[in-house]
Amino acid sequence: KQEVTQIPAALSVPEGENLVLNCSFTDSAIYNLQWFRQDPGKGLTSLLLIQSSQREQTSGRLNASLDKSSGRSTLYIAASQPGDSATYLCAVRGMKTSYDKVIFGPGTSLSVIP
């Protein structure tokens, strides 16, 4: 059974810092891994999607990496801004027959202090 964990559960940093969020998963048989952002009381917004054959994806100040063999992904945020404050969730899509479902981690709550 796929299990997804995220460390840390919460993070508070001053504006301008670079930071790394971590995601781990137990079953390496995956199609892809996706990072989302969720603002309080809102839905989930897709940030980056990494296919299992890829090592990383970049969008603006965000860079996500994937090491499938070790079951790890990181989301790197450069030069953090107060507007980055939100909860960040990673989601893993399994590959096994009838198990191509998407499982989420518990999220990392990020607060960027001006």
Add this chain to the structure above:
Amino acid sequence: DAGVIQSPRHEVTEMGQEVTLRCKPISGHDYLFWYRQTMMRGLELLIYFNNNVPIDDSGMPEDRFSAKMPNASFSTLKIQPSEPRDSAVYFCASSPPPQTSGELFFGEGSRLTVL
């Protein structure tokens, strides 16, 4: 495309009443997922469909919950009878096949309060 559309956005009901949540996936997406989000349990997968067929409903909490997808453009999640512990935000998401992109897109959610 308008994205994944959910209704209602907010629902307040009394214990014992039937609740029906609706979802319209993005056109052309073969997969549809129903999730429930609470502070205590995070985002839980309830059930997902592929080409309108339920594939895995192991996350459905109990027999009071049921989901259908009568066609490619519509799905419902029904709770009957509802209980206060069902209060949560229910999200619908859709995606193309994972063999292509498999990127998941979410609706805005339906916030359910059962009194």
